Amino acid sequence: MGDGMARPREFDEEAVLDAAIQCFWNRGFEATSVRDLVEKTGLTSASLYNAFGDKRAFFQKALDRYVEGSIVGRIERCEAMPPRDGIAAFFAEVLARSLADPQHKGCMVVNAALDVAPHDAEFREVVAGVLARIEAFFLDRVEAGQADGTITRSQSAETLAHHLLGVLMGLRVLARVRPEPRLLEGVIAPALALLSPTQGDQAL
Amino acid sequence: MGDGMARPREFDEEAVLDAAIQCFWNRGFEATSVRDLVEKTGLTSASLYNAFGDKRAFFQKALDRYVEGSIVGRIERCEAMPPRDGIAAFFAEVLARSLADPQHKGCMVVNAALDVAPHDAEFREVVAGVLARIEAFFLDRVEAGQADGTITRSQSAETLAHHLLGVLMGLRVLARVRPEPRLLEGVIAPALALLSPTQGDQAL
DNA sequence: TGAGTTTTAACACGATCGTTCTAAAATACG
DNA sequence: CGTATTTTAGAACGATCGTGTTAAAACTCA
Numbered sequence: 001m002g003d004g005m006a007r008p009r010e011f012d013e014e015a016v017l018d019a020a021i022q023c024f025w026n027r028g029f030e031a032t033s034v035r036d037l038v039e040k041t042g043l044t045s046a047s048l049y050n051a052f053g054d055k056r057a058f059f060q061k062a063l064d065r066y067v068e069g070s071i072v073g074r075i076e077r078c079e080a081m082p083p084r085d086g087i088a089a090f091f092a093e094v095l096a097r098s099l100a101d102p103q104h105k106g107c108m109v110v111n112a113a114l115d116v117a118p119h120d121a122e123f124r125e126v127v128a129g130v131l132a133r134i135e136a137f138f139l140d141r142v143e144a145g146q147a148d149g150t151i152t153r154s155q156s157a158e159t160l161a162h163h164l165l166g167v168l169m170g171l172r173v174l175a176r177v178r179p180e181p182r183l184l185e186g187v188i189a190p191a192l193a194l195l196s197p198t199q200g201d202q203a204l
Numbered sequence: 205m206g207d208g209m210a211r212p213r214e215f216d217e218e219a220v221l222d223a224a225i226q227c228f229w230n231r232g233f234e235a236t237s238v239r240d241l242v243e244k245t246g247l248t249s250a251s252l253y254n255a256f257g258d259k260r261a262f263f264q265k266a267l268d269r270y271v272e273g274s275i276v277g278r279i280e281r282c283e284a285m286p287p288r289d290g291i292a293a294f295f296a297e298v299l300a301r302s303l304a305d306p307q308h309k310g311c312m313v314v315n316a317a318l319d320v321a322p323h324d325a326e327f328r329e330v331v332a333g334v335l336a337r338i339e340a341f342f343l344d345r346v347e348a349g350q351a352d353g354t355i356t357r358s359q360s361a362e363t364l365a366h367h368l369l370g371v372l373m374g375l376r377v378l379a380r381v382r383p384e385p386r387l388l389e390g391v392i393a394p395a396l397a398l399l400s401p402t403q404g405d406q407a408l
Numbered sequence: 409t410g411a412g413t414t415t416t417a418a419c420a421c422g423a424t425c426g427t428t429c430t431a432a433a434a435t436a437c438g
Numbered sequence: 439c440g441t442a443t444t445t446t447a448g449a450a451c452g453a454t455c456g457t458g459t460t461a462a463a464a465c466t467c468a
Contacts, residue, residue, distance in 0.1 A: 005466035006414035027323070031234050034456055044417060045457075051415090055456065104322065113381045114318045118308065119231070128382050155394055162390025169377040170370030177317045178332050186366025190359055194398050209436035210444030238426055248447060249427075255445090259426065 013051065016041045020062040025108040028115040029059050059116070060126070066108045067130055075137045083145030084195060087138065087164065091188045094168065098175035098184060110172040131165065138164040145195065152197045160195065167191045217255065220245045224266040229312040232319040233263050263320070264330070270312045271334055279341045287349030288399060291342065291368065295392045298372065302379035302388060314376040335369065342368040346399070355399045364399065371395045 019041040023032045034055055038045050052058040074093055078086035098106070105111070109130050117124040139161035145151025151160070171187050223245040227236045238259055242249050256262040278297055282290035302310070309315070313334050321328040343365035349355025355364070375391050 006412085007416080007464040007466090009415070010464095028234075028319070030232075031323075033454080035454085044415095046418085046459090047416065049457070106318070110377060111318055113377055114310070114315055115232070117381050119235075124381060131378075131382060155397065158386075159390040159393055162387050163371075163392075163394040165387075166371055166374030166378055166391030167367075168374065170372065170374030173314060173317055173373040173377060174335075174370055177321050177328060178335060182362075183366050183369075186363040187370030188367075189363055190367040190395075190398050193359065194394050199403060209442080211434040211436090211446075213445070214434095237424080239424085248445095250429090250448085251446065253427070 009047075009051070011041075011043050011047070014065075016043065016051075017062055017065045020058060021066050021108065024059055024062050025066065025105045025111070026103060028111055029056075030115060060123075063108060063112060063126065070107075071109065071130065071134070075134070079137060079140070082150070083141045083148065084150045084192075086141050087145075087195065088192055090137075091168070091171070091192070094171060095184055095188060098171070099179060099181055104176050104179050106176040107172045110169060113169075131169075134168065135161050135165045142195070149197060149201070151195045153201050154198055163194070164191060213251075213255070215245075215247050215251070218269075220247065220255075221266055221269045224262060225270050225312065228263055228266050229270065229309045229315070230307060232315055233260075234319060264327075267312060267316060267330065274311075275313065275334065275338070279338070283341065283344070286354070287345040287352065288354045288396075290345050291349075291399065292396055294341075295372070295375070295396070298375060299388055299392060302375070303383060303385055308380050308383050310380040311376045314373060315380075317373075335373075338372065339365050339369045349399065353401060353405070356401045357405050358402055367398070368395060 020037055023036050023040050026032075027036070034045055034048070037048060037055075037058070041048065048058065052061055074090060078090045078093075080086070081089055094107075098104070109127055112123065113127045113131075117127045139157055142151055142157040142160045142164075146153050146157055167187060171184060174187060175184060224241055227240050227244050230236075231240070238249055238252070241252060241259075241262070245252065252262065256265055278294060282294045282297075284290070285293055298311075302308070313331055316327065317331045317335075321331045343361055346355055346361040346364045346368075350357050350361055371391060375388060378391060379388060
């Protein structure tokens with residue numbers, strides 16, 4: 001049918017998504033209006049709806065891009081390190097980012113976990129999936145550390161991975177309300193200390 | 205001036221606040237409309253505004269009542285127990301409540317920490333104050349446990365209290381998105397195990 | 409160049425938001 | 439009993455919400 005081609009877009013789709021990430025990350029899904037998005041992205045609502053669908057789909061794509069840019073990369077970096085170092089580096093990186101952000105936006109996924117996930121089954125699955133991926137990273141590193149003797153066997157790898165995931169979530173919450181270095185460091189330090197092999201641990 | 209007295213209220217203020225707690229707890233501040241509140245409380249918007257002020261003040265009072273009813277009581281119960289038992293009982297109670305709630309509402313304070321605190325300085329202080337109170341409970345119990353030898357001295361009481369607060373926050377987040385008993389138990393167990401005195405610990 | 413297609417811009421839609429207004433209903437005090 | 443005062447009920451306010459419409463602008467291909 002269509003032999004003639006069309007007018008090209010004037011905007012950079014990725015830059016627009018980045019601007020949307022800033023909006024949604026800072027204010028959450030519900031509190032961000034389409035007019036906010038229009039203002040921060042610089043394009044009109046018609047272009048937004050045409051390119052990304054409705055507000056919900058726009059959020060979905062922004063969240064996907066956030067995960068791809070902020071979480072997947074971090075996991076890959078830390079996966080390449082020795083087990084304990086990888087876990088420590090993961091938390092150190094999150095800590096540094098949290099304290100460096102003057103807006104204290106925390107993590108967009110954790111924010112979404114309490115904002116949009118509880119009443120939207122699809123988003124809940126997306127968020128749960130991301131958390132499962134982080135947990136899988138922890139599990140993999142803990143198992144590797146238990147195998148090479150750098151991490152305690154006094155508790156199962158699954159339990160330790162669950163704990164690390166919980167600590168990460170708590171860190172993200174506290175970073176928003178009480179972004180005090182000593183507090184956040186104190187959240188992390190015992191979790192890392194806990195990984196140390198104890199007397200009962202010995203190579204097989 | 206006024207010598208004639210007025211028409212009495214037809215509603216029970218505490219029951220209305222409880223209904224408001226259910227609304228705000230479940231959906232958060234921004235996502236709860238005044239019409240939702242009118243429906244669930246059973247009284248009209250005029251009565252609401254007359255008795256409690258605007259929506260924000262209404263939320264404030266509901267949050268105060270929630271803290272008084274759900275958090276202060278728990279702290280007082282656990283304060284009366286031996287140090288380690290008190291901490292363990294605190295988490296056990298939160299865990300049981302989290303799993304028993306079919307709506308997975310989590311904690312209203314933690315929800316508020318990500319919903320309304322980041323962009324409202326007054327609410328941020330309220331939330332931070334509640335978290336500080338919980339942290340003070342943990343600190344008191346850890347110090348008592350370190351004094352009587354039931355809790356390790358391998359890390360400072362402040363650090364351990366920070367960690368416990370973080371674990372609690374993480375537990376509350378995960379309870380909303382992934383309310384799986386094994387996961388939530390796994391978050392808690394290592395934090396409690398961490399408190400155990402190690403070889404290096406000995407009474408003075 | 410002209411036909412075809414998409415993006416742009418601006419305006420406007422109905423719905424819902426938090427809040428207020430107007431009056432009627434209900435009580436305590438003189 | 440009458441008056442002052444407050445709480446009710448319900449409609450209605452302007453503002454903003456997410457979204458759709460209309461028509462002009464911009465571009466590719468035949």
